[in-house]
Amino acid sequence: MDSSVKRFLYEMADRAAAVAEGAKDAVTGAGRIVGEKKDEAKLRLDLMRLRSECESRFSEIGRTFYLMNSGDWPRGGESAEHRIESLLGQVGEREMQISDILHRLELMNGRRECPSCGTVYSEGDAFCPGCGRPLKDADKDS
Numbered sequence: 001m002d003s004s005v006k007r008f009l010y011e012m013a014d015r016a017a018a019v020a021e022g023a024k025d026a027v028t029g030a031g032r033i034v035g036e037k038k039d040e041a042k043l044r045l046d047l048m049r050l051r052s053e054c055e056s057r058f059s060e061i062g063r064t065f066y067l068m069n070s071g072d073w074p075r076g077g078e079s080a081e082h083r084i085e086s087l088l089g090q091v092g093e094r095e096m097q098i099s100d101i102l103h104r105l106e107l108m109n110g111r112r113e114c115p116s117c118g119t120v121y122s123e124g125d126a127f128c129p130g131c132g133r134p135l136k137d138a139d140k141d142s
């Protein structure tokens with residue numbers, strides 16, 4: 001195996017590990033679904049589905065890569081490179097959806113909006129970044 005192939009495989013392994021780590025978080029989150037708003041529970045389930053779809057694509061990438069390097073990838077059909085490229089594209093799409101869902105969950109869980117203009121502000125902000133209205137952080141005791 002040449003070094004670029006090895007590097008690629010290591011990168012794939014890292015990414016797969018990161019996705020698996022995320023899946024564990026999502027499962028822990030699923031345990032808390034009871035009592036959460038229905039749409040939040042739905043987002044968490046979407047998250048779990050997307051992450052497991054990424055994982056299965058990563059393992060198929062690994063398998064394709066292995067077959068390609070051992071010379072066992074069947075000739076005549078789709079090339080292994082093309083297959084890997086298309087799988088990476090599918091993973092990329094899902095990673096975008098995952099980050100969108102994570103952002104929405106973040107807003108749901110810690111969202112603070114200015115009562116005057118609706119601008120989202122951070123915990124500890126003394127003034128609204130949108131309209132400058134002084135803010136009292138209602139969640140200070142948390």
Ligand SMILES: [Zn+2]
Nearest residue numbers: 114117128131
């Ligand atoms: Zn404001």
